[in-house]
Structures are given as C-alpha cells and as structure tokens.
Amino acid sequence: MPTIEEYWIRRAEQLEEKWHKxxxxxxxxxxxxxxxxxxxxxxxxxxxxxxxxxxYNKLNEVLSKAEREIRKKGLTDYLDHLSEVxxxxxxxxxxxxxxxxxxxxxxxxxxxxxxxxxxLSDQVIQDEKAIRKQMTTVYTETxxxxxxxxxxxxxxxxxxxxxxxxxxxxxxYPWSGENFSNRIWNNKKKLLQVLREELTQGVIQGLH
Numbered sequence: 001m002p003t004i005e006e007y008w009i010r011r012a013e014q015l016e017e018k019w020h021k022x023x024x025x026x027x028x029x030x031x032x033x034x035x036x037x038x039x040x041x042x043x044x045x046x047x048x049x050x051x052x053x054x055x056y057n058k059l060n061e062v063l064s065k066a067e068r069e070i071r072k073k074g075l076t077d078y079l080d081h082l083s084e085v086x087x088x089x090x091x092x093x094x095x096x097x098x099x100x101x102x103x104x105x106x107x108x109x110x111x112x113x114x115x116x117x118x119x120l121s122d123q124v125i126q127d128e129k130a131i132r133k134q135m136t137t138v139y140t141e142t143x144x145x146x147x148x149x150x151x152x153x154x155x156x157x158x159x160x161x162x163x164x165x166x167x168x169x170x171x172x173y174p175w176s177g178e179n180f181s182n183r184i185w186n187n188k189k190k191l192l193q194v195l196r197e198e199l200t201q202g203v204i205q206g207l208h
Contacts, residue, residue: 029130037119040119059109061107061108063107063111071106075097078118079098079101087124088128093121096121096189097117097118097121100113100114100117
C-alpha cells in the first residue's frame, strides 16, 4: 500500500498529465481557429478586390487624404473598443494597431492589411476567451477533486473560491516555450503576413 507521500506524488503527476492533455486540446482548437480565420479573411478580401476591379498598380496606389482619414478613424475607433477588452495581449494588439495608424504613406494594400488586422484581432480575443473558459473549468475541477480526496482521508477543507489571478498565471505559463496568449497573437500576425503576400500574388496573377 502506498504511503501518503507516494499517494500525493502520484496525484500530482496525474494532475500534471491532465493539464498537458488540456493544453494539447487547446492547441488543436487554435489550429482550427487559424484555418477558419484564414479562410474567412481571404474570402472577404478576394470578394472586395473583385468588386473594386483591382490590379497590381492600384493595389500599390497611395490613398487620398480623405481615404486616409476614413481609415484612421476606423482604426482609432477600434483602439477605443480594445480599451474595454479584458485580454492579456491587449497591449500587443494596441501597439500593432497604432503602428498601422502611424504609417507615413498608406497604400491600398496597407489599408486592406489594416482591415485584415481588425478581423484577426477580433478572432484573437475570442480565442483567448475560449482558453480562459477552458482553463477555469479545469482549475475548478481540480479544486473539487482535491477536496474530495481530502474528504476520503477524513480531512475537511474550506470551500474553495475561484482565483482569477491563478487563471491569468496559467495563461502566462510558457507551455512549449511560449504562453498561450502570446502564441495566439504571434500566430495571427504570421497569418496576416501570409494573407498579405497571397493577396499581392493573387492580384499579380489575376486570381482575385
């Protein structure tokens, strides 16, 4: 029969294994999200280009002052929206939006990229919410199971209260070298670059 110490060591190992399984589930969920975001944004941008009858020269055309003001207003409004968002990566998102706002010369390709950025940023927010919800569920289940294990040993523990700070710490933990929140954002930025490149190539080749 295992000792109390051996029992809790095994218990800790089981919980750690469960956390890693949950992490793998979230990885798959994020991959599906990236693919969905790619398809949606790519479809919208191609439809937009088709309606506007873009060619490569027009894509690199600099926006007029009026067009720049409209674009800037849209990005500024989005910044205001982000200020109300509860997200661990909000600062990174705001920084990226500001870089788009502060471009000295804005081409139509830049303007389209900014629209892509807003769409992908919304997706990032939804992904992070999903992760936080999943982590909260696992954390709560762990507390309840521990309470049950103590009760089996005749030990009464206090009622557990969900600690939001622990959830944020979990999201900040560098699983596989990078925390979940930063991984979501960095992958979305890579996706934005891929979409921009494909958009340019599509226009050059007349595939829009």
